[in-house]
Amino acid sequence: EPEVTQTPSHQVTQMGQEVILRCVPISNHLYFYWYRQILGQKVEFLVSFYNNEISEKSEIFDDQFSVERPDGSNFTLKIRSTKLEDSAMYFCASSEMGTGSTEAFFGQGTRLTVV
């Protein structure tokens, strides 16, 4: 069964360092997303991406964050200068369509720890 895959599964980084989280969405999906979940809290939307551009982003997704689809398969989230409060599980998701009866499929997540 097709699935969304994320690497790495765990990432520890020092405050102020740049990190890149990687995702391979399901191959025939056209919409890609990043969500995060701080320990014990809700899953929060960060950004959606379609047709090589951001279609929607949340207040969390400030200038420190960027997304890219560098080739036909990968979808990355970059955090330029990490802060302690960026520590969270980061989930990539993809869907075939963007609205209406969208079914979003999530990856296993990357646990980011900023020290």
Next chain:
Amino acid sequence: TQLLEQSPQFLSIQEGENLTVYCNSSSVFSSLQWYRQEPGEGPVLLVTVVTGGEVKKLKRLTFQFGDARKDSSLHITAAQPGDTGLYLCAGERRGAQKLVFGQGTRLTINP
């Protein structure tokens, strides 16, 4: 802000009992999805409901979307220990390229 409130937040019952989890909002959603999440893993999609009043069944799980598409419920019949987990509802508004998640219901089924 489109909040989705789930209740109860925690539920611990004995094997064989029935239970219902609720997901409520003041906003209208074009679709609502239920996920199950295990510790340290990503949410796994269980079902999507789209039409007001829609009912979908997945074995012992019954999902219903409210007539006004503002709320949903998950009913489990004859709960089993394997049903233990975190259940999340997530709604999508028409034209919005994102899901809004509830805070989850942590369900424990005791043998």
